[in-house]
Amino acid sequence: MKLNSHNDWSPLKEIIVGSARNYTAHDRELSFDVFFHEHLFRSDWAYPRLKKSSGPSAGTRWQIHERYVEELNEDVEGLADTLQKLGIIVHRPVILPPDAPAIRGFGWEAMPVPALNIRDNTLILGDEIIETPPAIRSRYLETRLLTPLFKKYYDEGARWTTMPRPVLTDASFDLSYVRDTQNTMGGPTEPVENPLPSPYDVGFEMMLDGAQCLKLGRDIIVNVANANHATAFEWLRRHLEDRYRLHQIYRMSDNHIDTMLLALRPGVFLARHEGIREMLPDPFRKWQFIVPPPPESDSFPKYDESDLVLTSPYIDLNVLSLSPTDVLVNQACAGLIRVLENARFNVIPVQHRHRRLFGGGLHCFTLDTVRDSVLEDLQ
């Protein structure tokens, strides 16, 4: 079918489900530590690791326990099956080969990860695929694992755009957010390495993930927390100015917003807290806010010191809507399910155990390409 996805709630027809195959380690280097900075700290919620050297592997490779990788694969395949059984066409990325070589940029090297959190590096807007500029080096080639699918949609008439690719030297990153202790979740956080100079430095560069954007028909809300996001926002604004109204929200979170705010249908948000209302453009402040009870610690597997936890406990807010009434939700979240059912949503529970170790929930792991949708003005 032709690429067509204008929002997160219209009836879902086609989707890409990420692949977790061969996700064996996290590469701890500057870009990774900057991106996940809020989670690299000491607390009961997030599990402590204040020194790289205390990890299970030497150097910067943070090995993930094999059992968790296997269970993750089981859950991701289960998610793909569930969607298929519901009559939705499910596509998959190219599997990252186990011996894939390191990615080498100018002055840096990082091991690639599979195309798992595919919500992040692509933004689908109507009939356009926009590849967004990655902020993590190990993800630099991630969308190449989606190329066969993007090529198919292109052949069927989609637009296919790539935002300017950053060089990603140490000096490319605006560190003001991670160095501003007010913005971390209550430290101490792990220190970010000192950036090293490089002959390829160009100053702060564009970086932005699709998951920083919330599609509300003609209105698009974009979270901007640093200078990297701000320049990328400006690119998007110029690129889309004839078709969309872009709204910049300052620091709703460190980067992604799909565990802060999701639109379940016109007029209804699922939100982490009521305070988000004040951050929104006027017309959207009137929408209903469904705020689930805080996550319960017993809905997560127990991890230990050697498990690197990459998300907040709010990760399960990251639901995937199949229609204005049907929502896919992590089965471990009784409170969230109750609240959605009380609001008359039809909840389809799915198993997803290790979302905190791999940085993503059901919305992050998927990229909807076709919804029975039109571009609406919801103001």
Ligand SMILES: NC(=[NH2+])NCCC[C@H](N)C(=O)O
């Ligand atoms: N698209 C994604 N990868 N979203 C995940 C966001 C997780 C968010 N940083 C949290 O910890 O709650």
